[in-house]
Amino acid sequence: xxxxxxxxxxxxxxxxxxxxxxxxxxxxxxxxxxxxxxxxxxxxxxxxxxxxxxxxxxxxxxxxxxxxxxxxxxxxxxxxxxxxxxxxxxxxxxxxxxxxxxxxxxxxxxxxxxxxxxxxxxxxxxxxxxxxxxxxxxxxxxxxxxxxxxxxxxxxxxxxxxxxxxxxxxxxxxxxxxxxxxxxxxxxxxxxxxxxxxxxxxxxxxxxxxxxxxxxxxxxxxxxxxxxxxxxxxxxxxxxxxxxxxxxxxxxxxxxxxxxxxxxxxxxxxxxxxxxxxxxxxxxxxxxxxxxxxxxxxxxxxxxxxxxxxxxxxxxxxx
Amino acid sequence: xxxxxxxxxxxxxxxxxxxxxxxxxxxxxxxxxxxxxxxxxxxxxxxxxxxxxxxxxxxxxxxxxxxxxxxxxxxxxxxxxxxxxxxxxxxxxxxxxxxxxxxxxxxxxxxxxxxxxxxxxxxxxxxxxxxxxxxxxxxxxxxxxxxxxxxxxxxxxxxxxxxxxxxxxxxxxxxxxxxxxxxxxxxxxxxxxxxxxxxxxxxxxxxxxxxxxxxxxxxxxxxxxxxxxxxxxxxxxxxxxxxxxxxxxxxxxxxxxxxxx
Numbered sequence: 001x002x003x004x005x006x007x008x009x010x011x012x013x014x015x016x017x018x019x020x021x022x023x024x025x026x027x028x029x030x031x032x033x034x035x036x037x038x039x040x041x042x043x044x045x046x047x048x049x050x051x052x053x054x055x056x057x058x059x060x061x062x063x064x065x066x067x068x069x070x071x072x073x074x075x076x077x078x079x080x081x082x083x084x085x086x087x088x089x090x091x092x093x094x095x096x097x098x099x100x101x102x103x104x105x106x107x108x109x110x111x112x113x114x115x116x117x118x119x120x121x122x123x124x125x126x127x128x129x130x131x132x133x134x135x136x137x138x139x140x141x142x143x144x145x146x147x148x149x150x151x152x153x154x155x156x157x158x159x160x161x162x163x164x165x166x167x168x169x170x171x172x173x174x175x176x177x178x179x180x181x182x183x184x185x186x187x188x189x190x191x192x193x194x195x196x197x198x199x200x201x202x203x204x205x206x207x208x209x210x211x212x213x214x215x216x217x218x219x220x221x222x223x224x225x226x227x228x229x230x231x232x233x234x235x236x237x238x239x240x241x242x243x244x245x246x247x248x249x250x251x252x253x254x255x256x257x258x259x260x261x262x263x264x265x266x267x268x269x270x271x272x273x274x275x276x277x278x279x280x281x282x283x284x285x286x287x288x289x290x291x292x293x294x295x296x297x298x299x300x301x302x303x304x305x306x307x308x309x310x311x312x313x314x315x316x317x318x319x
Numbered sequence: 320x321x322x323x324x325x326x327x328x329x330x331x332x333x334x335x336x337x338x339x340x341x342x343x344x345x346x347x348x349x350x351x352x353x354x355x356x357x358x359x360x361x362x363x364x365x366x367x368x369x370x371x372x373x374x375x376x377x378x379x380x381x382x383x384x385x386x387x388x389x390x391x392x393x394x395x396x397x398x399x400x401x402x403x404x405x406x407x408x409x410x411x412x413x414x415x416x417x418x419x420x421x422x423x424x425x426x427x428x429x430x431x432x433x434x435x436x437x438x439x440x441x442x443x444x445x446x447x448x449x450x451x452x453x454x455x456x457x458x459x460x461x462x463x464x465x466x467x468x469x470x471x472x473x474x475x476x477x478x479x480x481x482x483x484x485x486x487x488x489x490x491x492x493x494x495x496x497x498x499x500x501x502x503x504x505x506x507x508x509x510x511x512x513x514x515x516x517x518x519x520x521x522x523x524x525x526x527x528x529x530x531x532x533x534x535x536x537x538x539x540x541x542x543x544x545x546x547x548x549x550x551x552x553x554x555x556x557x558x559x560x561x562x563x564x565x566x567x568x569x570x571x572x573x574x575x576x577x578x579x580x
Binding site for chain 1 (some may be wrong): 330332335336338345410414415416431437440441442443444445446449450452453454458459460461463484485486487488489490491492493494495496504505506509511538539540541542543544545546547548549550554556557558562563565566567570572573577579580
């Protein structure tokens with residue numbers, strides 16, 4: 001049995017949960033889904049539409065707000081009782097916060113950021129990126145079951161998750177959590193002062209990465225954006241350095257965009273960036289490194305010096 | 320406050336990766352190395368906390384002899400001393416093995432705060448910090464963008480208020496008691512660089528070398544079966560020629576084929 005750990009906040013399911021369900025269905029065998037929180041009727045009913053054997057709800061006031069300690073305690077009890085062969089999770093920030101502690105507590109192996117699994121007899125091989133996606137590794141795991149696996153966002157399609165002919169049964173698990181043992185005290189989630197730039201509405205985006213090298217070089221990217229009628233955006237390191245404001249950042253910690261044209265200048269294409277822009281219709285990559293992962297998802301690519309190519313593009317556009 | 324910072328030596332981003340003959344890892348004999356970027360932010364945060372609250376910053380690295388390079392650099396930036404768990408096997412070991420080795424080396428030192436980067440630029444499992452917290456019995460919080468400390472006073476134990484980054488521009492403050500472990504997000508602060516004075520001072524600072532004990536045979540473990548360059552998912556049209564020719568051709572294709580400008 002594969003146990004999928006769903007993710008919800010305020011009763012709203014994370015879309016990546018459906019990706020983990022799709023991965024579990026493709027792995028073969030029965031699939032169960034665990035849902036943790038408080039007051040979970042709506043998301044439990046939503047999950048019951050999936051083609052799964054059962055939805056197991058752990059409903060506790062102590063789980064109303066996510067905490068690592070609360071989730072580790074609840075899931076350690078649940079996993080020991082259900083004894084699945086595999087536990088699947090979406091590789092979200094929340095999963096990254098508790099899954100390693102859960103696996104360590106149970107003494108079970110954990111493979112993170114997986115993009116594909118291959119089953120051969122009883123052995124499973126996990127495929128995942130290393131070196132920021134510049135290489136792909138095949139990983140084997142040993143140790144007692146279950147093995148914990150987290151899936152890279154977008155590696156499986158949420159709409160590939162099969163729906164059942166009838167709703168799956170929903171069962172409340174009898175797990176007691178000692179609220180006093182939860183050491184993290186969370187406050188309400190918030191957004192920083194409202195974003196002044198809504199990149200999600202932009203038709204064209206020129207985005208810069210480390211390859212721009214210095215803040216004063218942003219000028220040529222701005223000129224190109226102007227010539228194309230595009231918004232200027234950046235990968236995380238540029239915003240970390242303070243060269244552009246955080247609200248211009250595209251990627252898992254910034255905005256998710258889907259413009260007609262996404263032109264990536266000197267962006268190598270770490271997965272944290274790709275998840276924010278791979279929905280763009282046409283992707284152009286200009287990078288001096290022919291092995292940069294950005295070229296794997298680009299429609300058009302130029303390997304070369306952006307400080308020569310960009311001025312030439314501006315000249316061509318202004319002709 | 321007594322702060323440990325876990326750092327890792329990784330190959331530089333600029334180094335052209337080459338796969339070893341067995342196709343199980345990179346051929347890094349002639350690679351250049353640097354401090355893992357998120358770890359550099361963790362170190363900077365530790366140095367700032369020490370400046371504000373006093374105490375000591377100890378860097379801890381698990382890796383081969385060459386990791387001494389990043390340990391010296393960290394001490395040149397201001398760390399007071401170091402613990403080097405020296406082992407060739409730990410260079411590409413899984414997170415549990417690394418966390419076990421670090422936990423064994425630092426447990427007796429009774430740190431108030433342990434910082435790590437949120438993940439490494441090479442293996443990128445993003446696990447060592449959280450697994451280490453579990454092994455040390457400390458509460459943890461991950462992907463941290465701000466740290467506020469309320470030091471202990473009298474019988475009141477100290478606590479932290481930290482800003483966690485959630486996805487899509489959301490954040491959340493969280494309070495946790497000391498001692499605790501935090502994984503630090505890149506961009507939490509502005510990095511300092513080593514001064515000449517710092518580099519000179521680092522030469523006199525202590526590096527405690529530790530030999531890791533071998534892991535129990537039944538411990539859960541990951542094994543790299545092979546590495547390869549990724550296949551292209553899309554048919555990418557690569558445009559060749561001089562910069563001027565390529566620029567012209569790209570504009571033409573964006574206008575006529577893709578019709579996006």
